[in-house]
Amino acid sequence: MLKSILVVLLAILLAAVATIVLMQSSPKWSAGKVVRTPDSRFDSLPDYSFKPHYVESHGYRIHYVDEGPKDGEVVLLMHGQPSWSYLYRHMIPLLANAGYRVIAPDNVGFGKSDKPVDWSSHSYQMHIDVMSGFIDAIDISGATLFAQDWGGLIGLRVVEQRPDRFARIMISNTTLPAVGGLKGWLGYPMFRAAVWNAGDVQELNLGGDSFSFATWVAYARTADNFDFAGLFQRATTRELSDVELAGYAAPFPNEETMAGVRMFPTLVASQFRENQAVMDDFYTKWNKPLITAFGDKDTLMAGKDEVWQQTVPGAKGQAHTLVKDGAHFIQEDKPEELVKILTDFIKAN
Numbered sequence: 001m002l003k004s005i006l007v008v009l010l011a012i013l014l015a016a017v018a019t020i021v022l023m024q025s026s027p028k029w030s031a032g033k034v035v036r037t038p039d040s041r042f043d044s045l046p047d048y049s050f051k052p053h054y055v056e057s058h059g060y061r062i063h064y065v066d067e068g069p070k071d072g073e074v075v076l077l078m079h080g081q082p083s084w085s086y087l088y089r090h091m092i093p094l095l096a097n098a099g100y101r102v103i104a105p106d107n108v109g110f111g112k113s114d115k116p117v118d119w120s121s122h123s124y125q126m127h128i129d130v131m132s133g134f135i136d137a138i139d140i141s142g143a144t145l146f147a148q149d150w151g152g153l154i155g156l157r158v159v160e161q162r163p164d165r166f167a168r169i170m171i172s173n174t175t176l177p178a179v180g181g182l183k184g185w186l187g188y189p190m191f192r193a194a195v196w197n198a199g200d201v202q203e204l205n206l207g208g209d210s211f212s213f214a215t216w217v218a219y220a221r222t223a224d225n226f227d228f229a230g231l232f233q234r235a236t237t238r239e240l241s242d243v244e245l246a247g248y249a250a251p252f253p254n255e256e257t258m259a260g261v262r263m264f265p266t267l268v269a270s271q272f273r274e275n276q277a278v279m280d281d282f283y284t285k286w287n288k289p290l291i292t293a294f295g296d297k298d299t300l301m302a303g304k305d306e307v308w309q310q311t312v313p314g315a316k317g318q319a320h321t322l323v324k325d326g327a328h329f330i331q332e333d334k335p336e337e338l339v340k341i342l343t344d345f346i347k348a349n
Contacts, residue, residue, distance in 0.1 A: 026123070026125075027125045028125075029121075029123050029125060029126040029129075030059075031058060031059030031060055031116075031121070032116040032117070032118050032120075032121030033116065033117050033118065033121075034060065034061075034114040034115055034116050034117065035114075035115050035117055035256055035257055036061075036112075036114060036115065037112065037115065037250075037251045037252070037253065037257055038253070039112075041250045041251065041253055042112065042250055042251075045086065045089075045247045045250060046089075046241075046243055046244060046247065047089040047090065048086050048089045048247065050065045050067060050089075050092065051065075051066075052065075052112060053065070053066045055134060055137040055138060056137065057130045057131075057133035057134045057136075057137055058126075058129055058130045058133050060108050060113065060114045060116075060130055061113065061114045062105055062106065062108070062113050062114070062130070062134050062137075063085075063105070063106045063111055063112035063113045064085070064103055064104060064105035064106065064134070064138070065085050065088075065092060065102065065103065065104040065105075066101070066102070066103050066138075067092050067093070067095075067096040067101075067102045068095065068096030068097075068099065068100050068101045068102045069096075069099060069100075069101060070101060071101070072099050072100045072101035073099075073100055073101065073142060073143075073144070073346065074100070074101045074103060074140045074141075074142060074143040074144065075095055075100045075101070075102050075103070075143070075144050075146060075342070075346075076103050076104075076105075076135075076140070076143050076144065076145050076146065076155070077091065077092070077102065077103070077104040077146050077151075078104075078105065078107075078131075078145065078146070078147045078148070078151030078152075078154065078155040079104070079106070079107065079110070079111075079148065079149065079150070079151050080148055080149020080150030080151050080152075080153075080174070080264075081110070081149065081150045081260070081261060081264035081265065082110070082220075082226070082228065082231070082248070082252075082260075082261040082264070083110070083149070083232075083248060083329065084106045084107075084110040084111030084112075084248075084251055085104040085105065085106050085111050086111065086247050086248065086250070087148075087248075087329065087331050087332070088104045088331055090331065090332075090335035090336075091331060091335045091338060091339055092104060094335065094336065094339040095339055095342070095343070098339070098343055100343075100346075103138065103140065103143075105131070105134055106251075107127060107130075107131070107150070107154065107260070108122075108126070108127060108130050108260065109122060109259060109260020109261070109263075109264075110251060110260055110261075111251050112251065115251075115256075115257045115258075115259065115260060116259055116260070117256050117257075117259055118259060119259045119262060119263045121259065122259060122260055122263040122264065122267065123267065123270070124153070124154075124267045124270045124271045125271070127150075127154050128154055128157045128158060128161065131154050131155070131158050132158050132161045132162055135158060135162050135165055136162070140165055141164070141165050142165075142166075142167045143165055143166050143167060144166070144167060144168045144169070144170065144342070144345075144346055145158075145159060145166055145168075145169045145170065145171075146170045146171075146172070146338075146342060147169070147170075147171050147172070147174055148171070148172045148173050148174050148329075148330065148331065149173060149174055149328070149329075150174075150264060151174060152171050152174025152175060152176070153174065153175075153176060153177070153268070156169070156171070156174075156176050156278075156283075157176070157275075157278060160278050160282045160283075163282075166288070167288060167289075167349075168288055168289040168290065168291075168314075168345070168346065168349055169286075169288070169289070169290040169291070169314075170290070170291050170292075170293060170341070170342055170345055171290070171291075171292055171293075171305075171308060172292070172293045172294060172295070172323075172330055172338065173294055173295055173298045173300075173301045173326075173328050173330055174301065174304070175301065175304040175307065175308070176275040176278065176279060176283075177268055177269060177271075177272060177275055178272060178275035178276040178278070178279045179272040179273070179275075179276055180272075180273060180276035180277075180280070183272075184272045184273035184276055185273065187269050187272040188269045188270050188272060191214070191268075191269035192266070192269075194212075194214040195214050195217045195218050195221070195266065197214070198212070198214045198215045198217070198218035199218065199222075200218070200222045201215050201218040201219040201222055201223060202219075202222070202223050202224060203219075204219060204223075204227050204230050204231060204234070213265075213268075213300075216265060217265040217266055217268075220261065220262055220263075220264070220265045220266075221262055221263075221265075221266065226252075226258065226261060226262075228245065228248045228249040228252075229242075229245040229246070229248075229249070232245055232248050232329060232332070233245060235298075235327055235328040235329050236327050236328075236329050236332045236333050237297055237325050237326070237327045237333045238332055238333050240332065279311065283308075283311055283312050284311060284312070284313070285313070286312050286313060286314050287313045287314050288314045289314050289315075289318060289345065289349035290308060290312045290314045290315045290318065291315065291318040291319065291320060291321075291341070291345045292305035292308055292309060292315070292318075292320045292321070293320070293321045293322075293323055293330075293338060293341045293342075294321075294322055294323065294326070294330075295322075295323050295325075295326025295327050295328065295330040295333065295334070296322050296323060296324055296325070296326060297325060297326060297327040297328075297333075298326065298327055298328045298330070300328060301328070305320065305322070318345070318349075319341070319344070319345070319348070321341055323337055323338070323341075
């Protein structure tokens with residue numbers, strides 16, 4: 001009897017381990033079927049009249065803005081979800097006029113870049129690989145990365161993949177979600193279980209008593225009508241016009257174009273262990289300059305700046321800033337202040 005019980009318990013244990021292993025994010029991926037948003041959707045967007053540029057990376061066409069003198073020092077502006085390079089429309093001219101070559105790509109699935117139609121085409125590793133390939137394709141060096149939201153989750157991994165192409169880093173309202181050991185193995189399955197438990201979420205309730213990250217992920221996956229305007233206005237302190245808010249929805253005329261918007265939040269926890277290894281093996285040894293400029297109204301990222309200040313050798317002695325009245329999409333709230341912090345940072349280092 002005891003032997004039978006032990007056999008059953010062992011079988012259950014092995015099944016649980018196998019399930020946990022199978023639920024980890026795979027490093028393997030292949031380019032999937034894509035659609036492209038019609039150019040007409042981008043006509044007459046306020047403050048966004050930049051000439052489009054395109055390169056291929058790993059089977060996907062990537063759109064990017066390339067402004068300022070071609071021999072200028074490169075500033076790479078990386079966006080997150082569900083934004084696109086439109087988020088940087090106020091910062092781009094200021095940096096270009098200051099003599100910098102400003103490059104602002106659209107991640108796969110966003111803006112004017114290719115949009116895989118299948119959710120399964122999106123993985124954290126795919127986006128790292130594609131943007132690393134993008135850096136190679138445009139062949140930049142000595143660049144300064146400015147990253148916010150998923151621009152950090154991807155961009156900070158791209159720096160680790162291509163360290164010789166970067167001279168310094170500025171991060172704002174972002175981090176690398178990193179967990180090691182057993183918690184790292186359990187993290188993604190538990191996260192997915194929490195999202196499943198959140199169920200069908202139709203209303204956006206950022207900052208409300210019922211809000212949790214799992215409910216946000218569930219909302220992105222299940223909401224019949226993704227509320228771009230509501231999201232951006234709730235995550236900024238400046239009052240955006242209806243035309244500006246519509247600009248964020250411009251790349252996504254129908255559900256077929258929205259796989260990236262829907263899937264990205266689910267991927268946040270998908271590389272806990274890999275991110276921890278990057279933090280331990282790479283960023284604890286990063287001696288090049290790194291500065292933080294987080295918004296004091298971004299409760300989601302509160303305190304994440306201190307992790308970078310304490311972990312990265314190159315962050316020591318830098319003029320880290322907590323930007324007053326800056327919310328999550330801080331580029332909308334404080335573009336001039338961010339540009340000043342960034343240019344002062346470059347000049348000082």
